[in-house]
Amino acid sequence: MDLTPTLPIPISYVSGRYLLFSIDAVTYLRREHNICGVLIGTLPQIPQQNVFLGLPLELTPEEARLLVDKGVACIVDEAKAQLGMKSLLEEDCRRYLHDLEAQGLGVMRVQSDRKEQQREQTLKKIEAKKAKAKASKASAAAAPADAATTTSTSTTASHKDTPSAVVDLFAADERNTLSPNSRTSSSRTTASQPTMGITPATSYPPLSHPVSSSSSAPLLPAPTVPESYALFAHLHSRGYFLSPGLRFGCQYVAYPGDPLRFHSHFLVVSAEWDQEIDLMDVIIGGRLGTGVKKGFLLGGSEKSIDEVETEAERVDSVRTFSIEWAGM
Amino acid sequence: MADADEDAIRAPSNNPAQIETDLSDETQDFRLLSHLNFLSDPSSGSLPRRGEKDFEPNPTEFQADVLSASRQAMHNALAYPRIHNPKNQIVGIYAPEGPTPPPQVIGESLKTVDEQQKSTESAPPAQSKPESIKPDGKGVGVSPETCVYVPTPKGQYFKTMGQADRWNRVWLLPEEALYLLERGSLDIRWPSSLIGSDSNSESGVSTDEPSIPMSLQAAYACFIGRAGLTLERFSVYTGLRRLGYMLIRAPGWHDSIEQSETAPATSGTQKTATQPPSAQRGPGLAGIFGRVFQWIHDPMSTASTTAGPVAGLGIHRNYADVYRKLALIPWYDPVTAPEPHLDDTTPPFRIVFHVYKPSTTFKKTAPPPPDFRIAVLSTRDQTSFPTLSQLGALLESTPLDPPRGDKMDRLLYMRLRHGYRHVILAVVDQGVVSYLRVADSAFGKEKLYEAKNGPSGTKRNRFSHGSKRR
């Protein structure tokens, strides 16, 4: 898990937004650069809910800019990059299809193995239940569960009696089996027997990585960002994790650590240095934050976005104020 | 295949505790995903409870381990592949130029083969020249904005999505195609025209079907930005789809609207003869202020205080009469509002989706009146709250839907809350969607002095203009 993807990480610029499709990039940026983004995609294993979402990850222009300025990422015009499909060699295509087929076989094997395991476990349970003289009830429960296992396409772990199977689903060893790098030997003879189709998350391969020498991917300049970028960069430089904040009534939400594990500390609103602020807005923000045990953080840079020479100067030119209700 | 988890989520939970703590509000610990028991047990639709989080990082190894485990769980969950079991694999083909007849048809029609009885893929005799087949969808009979076709459609999804052409292929709009691909239900292939080498013959798959699967990344690149589909609109589409709602594009989808579309007059629409010409006061809701000022400057237009008491000099026998006489200030009556015109609205304050509840019987060929109408806003493009005229025009583009029913008749606050017209604003802040319901409440229609026992209604349901809908 702690691997470092090829740097700089290509951020896909799609129709004015910044997206990431590589799980390794997402994990790496979160772990090493405190950049979380927002997951906006459907998780194929549980597609009918909004609590846990999957790839792609949407980055704010601020996040993308920060990563580009740090040299960790670059911006790729994704629509143009996909035109590269046209210049794929026949050999590339064949190898790519071959790899996908191998992955499909791997998935199938994992699934059938697990099905076997589950069946055994179910049988054991049934045996145990029978021993308890509840035979009729137990078999009735097992029958639909078995049917569910065989008919499910993507979710392999759908079994009442083995909740641990769901955990297995995400076990690391399995990921390796399914990862695109696995070179499961598969002879062409299996072509007669259809394998699992796979929709890959990223386009590399078959396209070559945008920063590799062989790539002609169109790189774009660093994203343009709003004036609040200075405050964003300032808080990020101090170790805060930042998320879009409109849902909580502010511009950014600042977390003292990874939002996976920590509650947020601040509702953040940025202002320009001489921008007129209605005092009532300060009070409203303070009240809103105190109501949810968070601070209201008002801040901004003494210098406008193009006035700074270095990123360090940008971060240092910011002043912030934390506001809480005094309780009197 | 019955999608068991879909059914599970469709059964709406009435547990108030779940409504109060919206789990999708905050980043959830992915370790909880393993506790999602509806995965293994479709009969229970319960979601995991909020994970325990800490106030701030501390240097303990325990905390580091827990965080690392959470991240690992997240990584594993996100690395889960989109796989298609060959038994029920649905293959779609990307058509970058829009709907076109099948390639065989183009070829065969040149030879004027008359064998339409033979197979479903045969060409109709009317198809004379390939040049006449333009990518405008006309020759195919489906929306020109569709861009993926499924040659052999099967499964439940096409009950609510897609349009069939005469060759039995189902054409999908970009949001439909991307949604299905993302949830792992559709395997979209690159068309041979976009692949450098024709590898089909080598791959062992039949030559008719292109074989290079489109990645999620490629699908976003190809479909987002196509035919008005912004990422924000897609986030709303897919977010509601995941919860079981059905969505179709509304007439306001495109920023440029040529013909003014009048909203269909529903059974509840009452037309009043006393409706003043809309030109006199502009868009109704905003026009009310104009009328108020007019009234202030022209005291003769209504009861004038110069001639004595406002309530008149006669003998008043009951309070209701007095109150009625005192009702001087004009108020906006949504029922008599001008005919809605879509071209009064300004993007993005325009309805782009019609939404149907999971329980609504939905027929894609004849969609019923929608349960909700949604306008989608991006916080990066629209940074201020809508003006009254923007919001007013948006509301007036929706059909009149007066509060009706037993409950509404009894409860004043329910009536005010429901309003006479209503619309939902989906505000998308960098992938995070907030839904706000805006309703046109007719306070003027609620004569408190006529109520026998004063206003009634549960205190809990106090009126609020913009309330979060979930």
Added chain:
Amino acid sequence: MPSTQEDPAPPKLSSLSQLISAASASENPLAATTIQILHNLRHQHLWTSLQIHDLPAHINTPKAPGTIPHGSPLDSTTQKNNNILPTSLISGIPPHRVYTHPDEQLYMLEKGLHDDDLRQERLFVIPTAQGQPWSLHRMAAVFDSLAEIRVTDDGAESRTEQSVDPDKASKLAEYYYKKEQVRATGEWGGKRLLLAMVDRGLGGEGTVVYYVVQEGEVKPRQN
């Protein structure tokens, strides 16, 4: 003449109105806000040892709000806005601690110290009124001016606690030592002010609200 119930004379001004009109007759309109908040602190919140501090003149020359770039000459709006800037701060000693930083609270808990054990602290208050223009620049200027303010020592702060047992005394000493140390690091919060705002808007009835403003990112209290 003794007043009777039939006395047709208008009601007398309230004590507060009298105080304000007497104190601010000659000064700028902001003085009224300052006096009103001082009055509120003294009588409603029972603060003691209240003082008014004039802010150094240079903080009252921020640029006009809005889009005027740095270094451009000041225009008339600047002058207008200058008139309604706070020209003074109030300081005083609250009857109870108004703010304790979460880490300070934890430290006190570990040492077994309570709010009452500690020396009372002087707090600074920015008097403002609703509708008064404000900006980050002004907020920063007020915080920067704190260092230049001299407090008249009236002995209220240096009052020593009586009959303290030796154990507690040593813990207090540790606390004060720690407090002095963290002053530099900002561990227990940065420079601190109380923002007082008088409700003066349409229908404003003179309510004063108080918010703790601290410089920098200071983590929120959890109780």
